[in-house]
Amino acid sequence: MTPEIDWAKYLPLIGDDLPDFDQEDVMTRCALAVHTFLEKDVGFVRGVERRVEVDLGQTLPIQAVWDIEMGDAETARGIVDWKSSFESIVEEWQWRTSSAQYEVLYGRLPEFFEYRVLPPKGKARVIRVDPVPARARRETYDFFQPIDAYISAAASGSAGGFWSRNFRACKGCPGYIACRGEKPPETKFHGDHLSKSSAEQFLFCPESLRAGHKQQNRYMVRGLSMHRILAEIWRDHALVGATK
Numbered sequence: 001m002t003p004e005i006d007w008a009k010y011l012p013l014i015g016d017d018l019p020d021f022d023q024e025d026v027m028t029r030c031a032l033a034v035h036t037f038l039e040k041d042v043g044f045v046r047g048v049e050r051r052v053e054v055d056l057g058q059t060l061p062i063q064a065v066w067d068i069e070m071g072d073a074e075t076a077r078g079i080v081d082w083k084s085s086f087e088s089i090v091e092e093w094q095w096r097t098s099s100a101q102y103e104v105l106y107g108r109l110p111e112f113f114e115y116r117v118l119p120p121k122g123k124a125r126v127i128r129v130d131p132v133p134a135r136a137r138r139e140t141y142d143f144f145q146p147i148d149a150y151i152s153a154a155a156s157g158s159a160g161g162f163w164s165r166n167f168r169a170c171k172g173c174p175g176y177i178a179c180r181g182e183k184p185p186e187t188k189f190h191g192d193h194l195s196k197s198s199a200e201q202f203l204f205c206p207e208s209l210r211a212g213h214k215q216q217n218r219y220m221v222r223g224l225s226m227h228r229i230l231a232e233i234w235r236d237h238a239l240v241g242a243t244k
């Protein structure tokens with residue numbers, strides 16, 4: 001039976017800055033996740049929102065957050081990721097990156113990587129990489145290698161210069177004025193790791209990663225709220241040993 005959920009406990013985790021219709025959207029998707037997946041996950045979750053950082057042999061370690069690590073107390077089995085939508089080209093790097101990390105941590109690939117897509121209407125969708133191909137680690141290394149090489153060369157070279165700027169990517173970027181001047185903002189690149197999202201930002205515009213320009217829209221805030229609530233519910237009810 002699906003555990004009884006005290007929704008009032010989780011409502012405060014929604015971002016205050018979200019309009020009412022977005023708050024409703026978040027709760028609808030969370031209810032769909034609970035209805036579809038919670039019962040079968042109870043007792044088979046050994047980690048929730050686990051931040052993992054591993055060294056793949058490059059200058060910067062690779063970081064990712066595993067929404068759910070499936071398995072029991074003794075044995076890890078696979079990784080699950082919540083999605084409010086699925087952009088296949090972007091998500092392709094997520095299963096590869098997390099599977100490569102998993103292999104470094106446990107000395108073997110995960111048995112599966114599962115995307116759980118939660119639409120605002122209709123049924124949840126499951127997209128599963130099973131089995132995970134052995135090439136995941138090599139492809140992850142190859143993806144990050146040129147980015148890592150650029151960053152380590154740029155960060156140790158003539159400090160203070162712009163990194164490569166992609167002026168086709170400027171719409172909505174907070175660096176718009178500074179990037180038209182002669183000197184870049186004082187901000188230095190302080191990153192001590194790479195991740196799928198920082199690599200994407202680098203590929204979008206290297207200078208925006210160096211200067212730490214963040215673009216956040218309501219879809220991102222909505223996605224963060226959804227992840228926050230699902231993490232709390234899964235911690236309370238599905239983790240191995242959870243008693244609540």
Ligand code: SF4
Pocket residue numbers: 165166167169170171173174175176177179205206207208211213
């Ligand atoms: S950081 Fe990149 S995207 Fe942002 S304004 Fe400068 S060139 Fe444009």
